[in-house]
Amino acid sequence: MANLSVNICGLEFPNPIMTAAGPGAKDAKMCIAAAKGGAGGIVTKTISLNPAYVPRPCMARTNSGFLNTELWSEIPKEQWIEKEYKKAKEAGLPLIIGMGYTKDQIKELAPLVKPYADAVELSTHYVGTDVTPIVEALKAAKDVLDVPVMMKMSPHTDIQTIAKAVENAGADALVMINSFGPCMAIDVNTGYPIMGSKTGYGWLSGAPIRPLAVRCIYEASKVVNIPIIGVGGVTCGKDAAELMMAGACGIQVCTEAILKGPDIYRKISKELNEFLNEKGYKDVNEIVGLAIKKSNHREFRTHSMPPVVEHEKCTKCGQCRISCVYDAITIDDRLNIDESKCFGCGLCVTKCPKNALRISYI
């Protein structure tokens, strides 16, 4: 068994898979259920000064991702402070309290959550893309709290500038990414937008945003020294490993926990452990930032290097051939790749359900 425990900002997590600010940690009951379901840490739903008036419908699973228009917690801060945090602490895991948004709101909220927070996570979601109000909110939290202040980032295009700015302003960790949008889905049976927001728009999460999360984490971890907690599209152990290889040292799961229930945290950490064992890693920390190290040894290539077929794995299902627009694949008694036709695009490798094709990345 590989070691799964991680230390982030001085906090010990028995495994790196935690809840994310969202329905899976919407109150103490859900936090306790997450702990029972194997989460290694608890991040609570973002609260703000006033409860959110959440438009309905506010959640939808589409065939290309999950949409929500949930805003922040609909539970008043008084209830969180008098009841929910106290109870959530009974989970016995590091408790990271989500709050937002402006410096004035944080100034009022920070002293209230202080008795319960092992760390706080400030959502920057509704603060815009300008770095000034984000840094002001961070400073307002740092003025009051002596626990780590983690900044939850939206998937900004120029993530490096904003990540560096919050590190320079004293952030203890980054959490990335929040859901992506705005996006829209329409119920074709009625013609109505599915989300009940005034615009009909919502925010995309789940597997489709994982490549965006990977890119953001990868870019940010190249320019900051503070830890990054990865979130966005993690559905299984290998997805968690991917975000960690991009530079994350902890993982949050939101959408998959909504869709599959709180036992998902244990399932993902078990799969992560199996993956590490299979690959010969003794400690999960060994894979953090691996892709950055690897990219230093990669050469840019414009010539074709056809994939190698592992014939003992190939079932000749033909999935690769269907998508080979270069007409390079034939199947007789075994799979053949015509090297004179193969463009080396790599699609067949990623399509093969049996992992029977390998391509060189260097």
Ligand SMILES: Cc1cc2nc3c(=O)[nH]c(=O)nc-3n(C[C@H](O)[C@H](O)[C@H](O)COP(=O)(O)O)c2cc1C
């Ligand atoms: C229904 C729903 C509610 C969410 N509420 C919050 C929130 O209150 N605060 C926050 O920072 N992020 C919130 N998020 C964003 C998630 O924490 C997470 O960053 C995002 O969904 C990407 O992770 P995932 O693909 O695992 O869902 C919410 C996401 C969903 C789907």
